[in-house]
Amino acid sequence: MEKQVNKLAKKLPLKTFTNIFFIALFFLFSSVAIAQEPTYNTGQKYIIGDITVTGNTSFGSQTIISFSRLNKGDEIVIPGEKISNAIKRLWGSNLFSSIDIYLVRLEGNTAYLEINLEDLPELNEVTIDGIKKSKKEAVITENKLTKGAKVTENLITTTRNYLTNKYKKNGFLNTKVTVNTKEVIDSIQKSRVDMSIKIDKGEKVKIKKINFIGNEKIADKKLRKAMKNTKQKNPIRILKRSKYIQEDYKEDLVSIIDKYKENGYRDARILSDSIIINDDKTISLNINVEEGEQYKFGKITFVGNSVYTDQQLASVLKIKEGSTYNGVELRKRIADDTKPDAIDLTNLYQNNGYLFSTINPVEVSADGNVIDMEIRISEGKPAYFNNVSVSGNDKTNDHVVYRELRTKPGQLYSKQNVIRTIRELGQLGFFDAQQLVPNMKNFNTVDGTVDIEYEVVERGSSQIELQGGYGGGGFIGTLGLSFNNFSMKDIFKKDAYKPVPMGDGQSLALRLQASRFFQTYSFSFSEPWLGGKRPLQLSTSISHTKQFLYNAVTRDADKDRRFNITGVSVGLSKRLTFPDDYFHLSQAISFQHYNLKNYNTGLFTFGDGYSNNLAYTVGLSRNNTTADPIYPMGGSNFAVSAKLSLPYSLFNNVDYKALKEERDGLDPTDEDDSVRISEIDQQRYNWLEFYKVKFKGDWYTRIVDKLVIKSGLEFGFLGAYNNDRGVIPFERFFLGGDGLGNYSLDGREVVQLRGYPNQSLSSTDGGTIYNKFSMEIRYPITLGAQAKIYGLGFIEGGASFDNFRDYNPFNINRSAGFGLRIFMPAFGLLGIDFGHGFDALPGETTKNGWETHFIIGQQF
Structure with a gap:
């Protein structure tokens, strides 16, 4: 044998012999390795001896082992559920790109494991091409592309699909989005990537023509009109553009069939629809319909x-x-x-x-x-409310909420009462009306019962007004505090101040305003449920104002020439049951004391003296607007009132006819006669005698989605019981501008009419009669809990007249414009309007043109 080997070696070249030798060694060691690979018995239980962590990861070994929930000393089966669950948990963390668990070796029934994994790369920087710089931050935020985010295939795919669909919805049908990543090597050897996003929106695809095929009973024009969202190009259309959005188009195909069904063609159907790409980069839509027979x-x-x-x-x-x-x-x-x-x-x-x-x-x-x-x-059996509950009212006390509920335990179920309850809770102003939800649960058809839970989301109901500005020739500072969910009973409880006692649904307001020319202080309080058993509202207010005349020499306020008004009022308002329970009857008694010192103006013929105004006001109102008082989308709100003084001329034994004749015979330019005129007018107006009638109505109509039209009508008339005594110089109407009180505090009532300067559409002494018509179209930008923002366009007109014989309701000053409203719970309603006056101011010949109005705390 040895000779044969030597003989074979002699015949084989050295290189070939060497190759055979290394191949033999390879198989030898492979067989050894295979022999040493640990073998285990399926189904046998082993004890974990130790766990090691390998691979490219920035996480500590103990962190990974803890997250896997595999612990030294645990009993496991190989393969088994615990190991599978450990792999699932690690994958579920979305932190790794590769995860393996190996059996390293066995020592008896002790198993040694190895967890080998690779970290997902982290996002380093994001570059976005193809859109404006101002839009890039929104893309990063909406897709959570923040630095350090784990970059997965799902993140890349989701980002690409989101952006593609986003721009397709805006009419860019050919949008293409490319997302690429590039590995970045840093000093800490951490796996990072830069992401590059390229957005090619292409041209906005517009619809040139919508063609219908097969329609004989209903014309193309009517079918196109039935398509609410998909429109063909039309230069005179403003609200709806001719862009193609697939989702809207699919909805409009259903609307076409509904149009047929409305006209008796119940078997109508769309056989096919296709998109034709035109040479001018527009598209045409061909819709093939089968009408069927009319039923x-x-x-x-x-x-x-x-x-x-x-x-x-x-x-x-x-x-x-x-x-x-x-x-x-x-x-x-x-x-x-x-x-x-x-x-x-x-x-x-x-x-x-x-x-x-x-x-x-x-x-x-x-x-x-x-x-x-x-x-x-x-029909089933009648259902009754079993449990009625409210959740989410952390600040508002339960009794304030429960007293507004129209659904009580044991009461017969009524959907109408559920809807009315939502409306009443929204009208309170303590909760976000857009998030009021009635949750029906625990339906029991056997017992005929159902539970209902009203889920509310509280919003800030207190407001602070802190502002400064220029008006009336000087700086005006204002501090206002309004607490609309106040609790008077807790006013002496130290723990209740968070920052003020809250939760009982009461209203308390303090307001201070001052400038060089006037000062005003006011306090008001109202309790909506006097006695706690029924909706009887108590309202009280106290106010004091000071106004000083302008000194043309010093160009400052003349503190020796002043006009003071001190007032107090108490009122009650009751909810009625007839004609329905949307009606309220209100009554109030008010008193104002007017004190003049050397205050000579065109309005007052007596510069020194006083007047007293004791009046009774009765009003009837009805408000059935929808739940959100800031942005009503339906219903109406109207109020009619009459303010009356006592008819003093009937019992004070003063001959006012003789006084009038004497006054008419005096010369106001004569010094002595002027003094006598002042004395006569002081006597005429020491106790004011008048009646004042007002009407205001607003109607809200929802057009489509949240697009709302608000139409309004106003009327006011100030009259006298005794014509010889005359109409009083107070309580008059001053029309024009933003409707704010401005710096004139002489008992006047200001009425807004945008597009004209403040109070410019009335005579110097004010009008005794006015009317106003208005219409607004509104659409919300957001109706969230933190802020409600909506835009508006308006047209309105109105006029003020000095006496009834000059009254012409159609001789009005017209205006139109647009504006924005922002309501934030902490600050109330703020806004800006740009109005264009189409008519000339009194005494002028050219139209007034554009005016800018800032709105604070008012709603039009």
């Missing part, structure tokens, strides 16, 4: 009804035999999902306790294109 309603019978008669149900359904079949209208008359308080059959039952009722329309015959219908009703 009419035949006999409609009700089956299963015992609570209501056929006649009662038919009066709600309002569909007559022989009328054109309208599947859309039929669906709404059964259950209108767009209006929670709609008059339909479902609400008829649910408003009277039948929560578990079901109503299904079934076609039983369609002979001769006449469809006979059965309205099949399963």
Whole structure:
């Protein structure tokens, strides 16, 4: 054998022999390695002896082992559930790109494990090309592309899809997004990547033409009108652009079929639709429809009804035999999902306790294109509220919320009462009206009970007004504090100040305002439920103002020539039950003392003296606007009031006719006569005698989505019981501008009319009658809890007149413009308007033009 080997070696070249030798060695050591690889018995239990962590990771070994929940001394099966769960947990952390667990060796029943893993790379920098710089930060925030974020394939894919869909929704149908990553080597050897995002939006794709094929019964124009979101190019259209958005287009295809169903073509369907790319980079849409035959309603019978008669149900359904079949209208008359308080059959039952009722329309015959219908009703048993609860009111006391609930335990279920409760809670102003949710739960069809929980989200109900500005010839400083959820009973409790006692639904307001020319101080308090048993509101207020005349020589306020007003009022407002419980009757008694010292103006013919104003005000109002008082989307709010003084001329034995004749015979330019005129007017106005009637109405109409039109009407008239005594110089109307009180505090009532300077549309002495018409179109930017922001456009007109014989309701000053409103709970309502006055100011010949108005604490 040895000779044969030597002989073979002699015959083989040295290189070949060497290769064979190394191959033999390789197989030898491989067999040894294989022999040394640990073997385990499936299903046998082992004890973990130790765990080591290897691989490229920045996490500590103990951290990884703890997260895996594999511990030294644990009993495991190889392979087994504990090891599988450990791998799942580590993958679930989204921190690693590679994870393996190895069995290193076995010593008896002791297993030694190794966790080998690779960290996911962290995001270093992001560069974005193809969009404006101002838009880049939003892309980073929305896709969570912050420095240090773990870069996964899912993050890359999600970012790409998000941006592609985002711009396609905006009409960029050909948007292409590329996301690339590049590894970065840093000093700490940490795996990092830079991300490059390239956005190619392309040209915005517009729809040149929408073509319909196969339609004979309904014209193209009507079908295009039915498409609410997808429009073809039209230069005169403003609100809806002709961009193509796939999701909106799919919805509009359904709207086309609904249009056919509304006209009796219940079998109508879309056979196909296609997009044609035009040479001018626009597209055309071809929609192929099959109309089918027109149907009419035949006999409609009700089956299963015992609570209501056929006649009662038919009066709600309002569909007559022989009328054109309208599947859309039929669906709404059964259950209108767009209006929670709609008059339909479902609400008829649910408003009277039948929560578990079901109503299904079934076609039983369609002979001769006449469809006979059965309205099949399963009434179920009446349902009653079992548990009624409220959650989320951390600051507002329970009794304040519960007294507004229209649903009580043991009460018959009523959907109408649930909707009304949401409205009442929203009108309180303590909760975010957009997030009020009634949660129905624990439905029990056997016992006929249901639980309801009203989930509320509190918002700041206190406001602070701290501002400074220029007006009336000088700097005006204002400090206002308004607490709209105050608690008077806790005012002496130290622990209740957070920062003030809150939670009882009361209102307390303090306001201080001062400048060189005037000072005003006011305090008001109201309790909405006097006595706690019924909605009887008590309102009180105290105010004091000082105003000084302007000295033309010193160009400053003349403190020796002043006009003071001190006032107090007490009022009660009661919720009525007739004609309905949206009505309120309010009554108030007020007293103002006007004190003049050397205050000679065109309005007052007596510069030294006083006047007293004791008046009774009665008002009737009705407010059924929707839940959010800041941005109502439906309903109306109107108020009519009359403010009356005592008819002093009937019993004070003063001959006002003689005084008037004497005054008319005096010469105001004569010094002695001027003094006498002042004396006569002091006597005429020592106790003010007047009546004042006002009306204001606002109507809110929801057009589409949250687009709302608000229309308004105002009227005011100030009259005298005794014409010889005359109309008083106080309580007059001053029209024009932003509607704020400005710096004139002489008992006047200011009325806003944008597009003109403040109080510029009334005579120097003020008007005794005015009217105003307005219309706004509003759309919200956000209605969040922290801020409600909406834009508006307006047109309005109004006029002020000195006496009734000059009154012409159609001779008005017109204006139009646009503005913005921002409501923040801490600061109230703020806004800005840009109004264009189309008419000339009194005494001028050219139109007024543009005016800018800042709105503080008012709502138009």
